[in-house]
Amino acid sequence: MISIEEAKKLVWEHTPVLGKEKISIFDSIARVIAENIVSEINVPPFNRSAMDGFAIISEDTKYATKEKPVLLEVIGEIKAGETKNLVIENGKTVLIMTGAKVPVNCESVIKIEDIEEIVKNGKKYIKINRYMPKGENISTKGEDIKEGEIIIKKGTFIDSAVFSMIAYLGIDEINVYKKPTVAILSTGDEIKNVGEKINEGEIYDSNSYSIYALTKKYGGIPKLLGISKDRPELLDRFIKKGLQCDLFIISGGVSEGKYDIVVDVLKKNGVKLIFHKVAIKPGKPTFFGKKNKKIVFGLPGYPVSTYINFDYLVKVAIYKMTGRTIPEKFKFSGILEKDVENKGDRDEFIRMISKIRDNDVYITPYHSQKSGVLSSILYSNAILYLKKGEKRKKGEKVVVEYLEK
Amino acid sequence: MISIEEAKKLVWEHTPVLGKEKISIFDSIARVIAENIVSEINVPPFNRSAMDGFAIISEDTKYATKEKPVLLEVIGEIKAGETKNLVIENGKTVLIMTGAKVPVNCESVIKIEDIEEIVKNGKKYIKINRYMPKGENISTKGEDIKEGEIIIKKGTFIDSAVFSMIAYLGIDEINVYKKPTVAILSTGDEIKNVGEKINEGEIYDSNSYSIYALTKKYGGIPKLLGISKDRPELLDRFIKKGLQCDLFIISGGVSEGKYDIVVDVLKKNGVKLIFHKVAIKPGKPTFFGKKNKKIVFGLPGYPVSTYINFDYLVKVAIYKMTGRTIPEKFKFSGILEKDVENKGDRDEFIRMISKIRDNDVYITPYHSQKSGVLSSILYSNAILYLKKGEKRKKGEKVVVEYLEK
Numbered sequence: 181m182i183s184i185e186e187a188k189k190l191v192w193e194h195t196p197v198l199g200k201e202k203i204s205i206f207d208s209i210a211r212v213i214a215e216n217i218v219s220e221i222n223v224p225p226f227n228r229s230a231m232d233g234f235a236i237i238s239e240d241t242k243y244a245t246k247e248k249p250v251l252l253e254v255i256g257e258i259k260a261g262e263t264k265n266l267v268i269e270n271g272k273t274v275l276i277m278t279g280a281k282v283p284v285n286c287e288s289v290i291k292i293e294d295i296e297e298i299v300k301n302g303k304k305y306i307k308i309n310r311y312m313p314k315g316e317n318i319s320t321k322g323e324d325i326k327e328g329e330i331i332i333k334k335g336t337f338i339d340s341a342v343f344s345m346i347a348y349l350g351i352d353e354i355n356v357y358k359k360p361t362v363a364i365l366s367t368g369d370e371i372k373n374v375g376e377k378i379n380e381g382e383i384y385d386s387n388s389y390s391i392y393a394l395t396k397k398y399g400g401i402p403k404l405l406g407i408s409k410d411r412p413e414l415l416d417r418f419i420k421k422g423l424q425c426d427l428f429i430i431s432g433g434v435s436e437g438k439y440d441i442v443v444d445v446l447k448k449n450g451v452k453l454i455f456h457k458v459a460i461k462p463g464k465p466t467f468f469g470k471k472n473k474k475i476v477f478g479l480p481g482y483p484v485s486t487y488i489n490f491d492y493l494v495k496v497a498i499y500k501m502t503g504r505t506i507p508e509k510f511k512f513s514g515i516l517e518k519d520v521e522n523k524g525d526r527d528e529f530i531r532m533i534s535k536i537r538d539n540d541v542y543i544t545p546y547h548s549q550k551s552g553v554l555s556s557i558l559y560s561n562a563i564l565y566l567k568k569g570e571k572r573k574k575g576e577k578v579v580v581e582y583l584e585k
Numbered sequence: 586m587i588s589i590e591e592a593k594k595l596v597w598e599h600t601p602v603l604g605k606e607k608i609s610i611f612d613s614i615a616r617v618i619a620e621n622i623v624s625e626i627n628v629p630p631f632n633r634s635a636m637d638g639f640a641i642i643s644e645d646t647k648y649a650t651k652e653k654p655v656l657l658e659v660i661g662e663i664k665a666g667e668t669k670n671l672v673i674e675n676g677k678t679v680l681i682m683t684g685a686k687v688p689v690n691c692e693s694v695i696k697i698e699d700i701e702e703i704v705k706n707g708k709k710y711i712k713i714n715r716y717m718p719k720g721e722n723i724s725t726k727g728e729d730i731k732e733g734e735i736i737i738k739k740g741t742f743i744d745s746a747v748f749s750m751i752a753y754l755g756i757d758e759i760n761v762y763k764k765p766t767v768a769i770l771s772t773g774d775e776i777k778n779v780g781e782k783i784n785e786g787e788i789y790d791s792n793s794y795s796i797y798a799l800t801k802k803y804g805g806i807p808k809l810l811g812i813s814k815d816r817p818e819l820l821d822r823f824i825k826k827g828l829q830c831d832l833f834i835i836s837g838g839v840s841e842g843k844y845d846i847v848v849d850v851l852k853k854n855g856v857k858l859i860f861h862k863v864a865i866k867p868g869k870p871t872f873f874g875k876k877n878k879k880i881v882f883g884l885p886g887y888p889v890s891t892y893i894n895f896d897y898l899v900k901v902a903i904y905k906m907t908g909r910t911i912p913e914k915f916k917f918s919g920i921l922e923k924d925v926e927n928k929g930d931r932d933e934f935i936r937m938i939s940k941i942r943d944n945d946v947y948i949t950p951y952h953s954q955k956s957g958v959l960s961s962i963l964y965s966n967a968i969l970y971l972k973k974g975e976k977r978k979k980g981e982k983v984v985v986e987y988l989e990k
Binding site: 325345347372393582 | 611628629630635665670686724744748750752777786787788790792793798799916945946955956957962963966
């Protein structure tokens with residue numbers, strides 16, 4: 181048995197990175213960027229007014245006070261979208277709209293609400309009764325993004341924020357890593373497909389569906405192969421199909437007797453086993469192998485084992501294939517509400533429920549930690565990783581990992 | 586100006602719930618369940634062996650010790666998927682595979698690894714040297730899920746875990762709420778579409794794309810209308826189109842002068858304004874209106890304002906339309922690494938970066954909090970909600986909301 185850390189490392193090392201393709205921004209959500217995105221523009225591209233107001237040469241307001249306000253003549257108006265590089269004379273100002281380009285020699289903008297306008301000899305003036313410091317209500321050129329800067333690194337997953345940023349930079353086509361095709365096979369004489377009538381002694385195939393949903397979530401293209409009975413000649417047919425995809429995930433059939441059948445057929449088909457037991461609970465009988473560039477996982481039949489092992493191991497392979505860095509979980513900490521102890525012979529992923537009360541995070545283990553109890557995934561929102569022999573007491577602070585679903 | 590809480594309440598009250606439709610499980614990821622899902626089965630559906638081993642009548646092992654082991658005769662084998670209700674006699678046992686149905690009168694399973702097999706007079710026996718308590722290595726019928734129990738409540742979002750659970754229950758078709766169609770319009774003379782050449786004074790339309798991505802994420806069908814110049818006759822055409830969708834989101838055009846044009850054209854098209862200013866930063870000039878069952882939002886032009894206001898307000902409407910409960914953010918707490926103070930006249934959403942060091946979560950404000958700085962969304966992972974006038978000191982514990990992207 182190897183540790184989860186060793187297992188992750190082996191998966192990372194043995195999994196190839198897939199090729200690249202150019203796609204439209206519209207198709208890029210949940211893809212991974214295959215090039216550093218360097219900004220070709222400054223954002224803002226010019227000194228931009230953050231308010232509707234009047235553009236000011238700060239120097240003009242140096243001695244302005246309530247008692248001795250300064251008058252500036254209003255000589256025009258700048259709307260957003262106007263491109264000219266205006267220069268104004270001392271003692272003058274222009275009305276400027278939010279988002280518009282500030283005149284070259286103005287350093288601040290006074291809000292329209294803070295201003296008294298007056299008319300004298302047919303000319304319009306504004307009255308200013310305080311010093312306007314440089315930068316007030318102006319977003320300076322390049323303040324957010326500088327031309328030539330790397331804004332998004334190669335290997336970044338395109339979530340809503342990254343997607344917005346790509347548009348923000350004006351980019352309509354990008355290079356992304358190809359999506360892996362993922363073959364999904366359930367095995368077991370007792371497994372029935374959803375929608376079918378079930379007999380006593382049989383159970384529904386939820387594993388194919390967990391793997392289907394998680395594959396989609398992490399950016400693969402799932403292909404459900406179906407359910408194979410535990411017979412070598414049937415398995416062989418499915419395994420030949422599965423090996424046509426970049427990634428092949430088999431669930432079930434990893435208890436002692438069945439395991440041998442699946443592994444035998446895989447070996448006969450040229451798959452080399454890299455590891456076949458991991459010191460974790462749930463998920464001990466997980467195996468990992470490869471044939472040329474094709475990657476194969478065998479996940480235990482229990483639904484929680486399949487879910488957790490996908491999340492901690494298969495995900496590593498998908499991340500590698502799609503050019504990402506090794507996945508890291510979002511972590512947070514809180515106060516444990518019950519003693520927990522790992523009395524087993526393997527490290528354990530304990531499903532936890534975290535809640536905020538007053539200012540504190542409280543974390544409680546889900547009442548059942550059995551591998552067959554899928555509701556432990558449904559109702560939990562965090563994982564406490566407890567090493568073999570580790571013990572944590574009620575009231576202690578523990579760090580947990582957010583359970584993304 | 587109304588508070589964000591009042592604004593949320595108004596959005597929730599005024600937004601209708603959409604209809605339902607029946608779909609295949611395969612199309613159900615990221616949809617919302619429109620009926621309580623009651624289990625028609627027990628899971629496990631029978632007392633199930635959790636190991637490869639031998640099924641035991643606990644009583645038979647009552648006096649078993651190392652010195653005086655008990656011999657049980659092996660009379661057969663049960664594979665997973667076999668449906669018969671076996672009863673065995675005292676003094677006998679059967680080999681049983683993981684996942685298989687335990688004989689009616691057996692109460693525990695001893696692991697195959699823990700057993701010595703012997704042959705005597707041509708018969709096979711196992712030797713047991715300890716008492717096997719009831720329940721050991723057995724998952725009892727209904728332990729995970731009981732027949733007749735509500736497993737997934739109406740209004741539940743179908744994430745990977747819920748999706749797996751639906752399959753687990755054997756359900757292949759479910760009722761879900763319809764997805765809202767969401768029209769997206771950017772306004773502004775200075776706004777250019779991605780991929781186009783940009784002139785000085787102009788900026789790219791990132792808002793349509795933020796709204797597009799977030800709409801998809803939260804379960805709407807985005808329809809990009811494009812960019813309208815700030816002219817009533819053009820706006821009118823776009824607004825008529827936008828009002829054909831369930832939800833219509835307009836970004837930009839909400840600074841003082843432009844705001845009036847957009848609102849005027851909306852009113853002429855029969856839209857009733859419910860609110861038009863919210864006491865939050867960023868996002869003050871947000872407006873919300875409706876026409877019959879159609880919902881309209883106007884979001885400020887700045888990219889951060891659009892992003893945050895979608896996340897805190899538009900999301901409420903999408904949740905209501907799709908039959909969910911009012912959205913709640915995932916919260917956690919940590920130690921503040923810098924003083925923060927809200928000196929403004931509105932409550933503020935401060936973009937924060939949270940990190941784990943040793944056992945503690947440390948939270949720092951992103952260096953720029955301007956509404957124009959989209960990188961503050963890209964690089965942050967949490968939001969600190971700071972009330973008007975509120976001050977938090979370095980070293981204090983603060984509760985923040987996870988920034989989903």
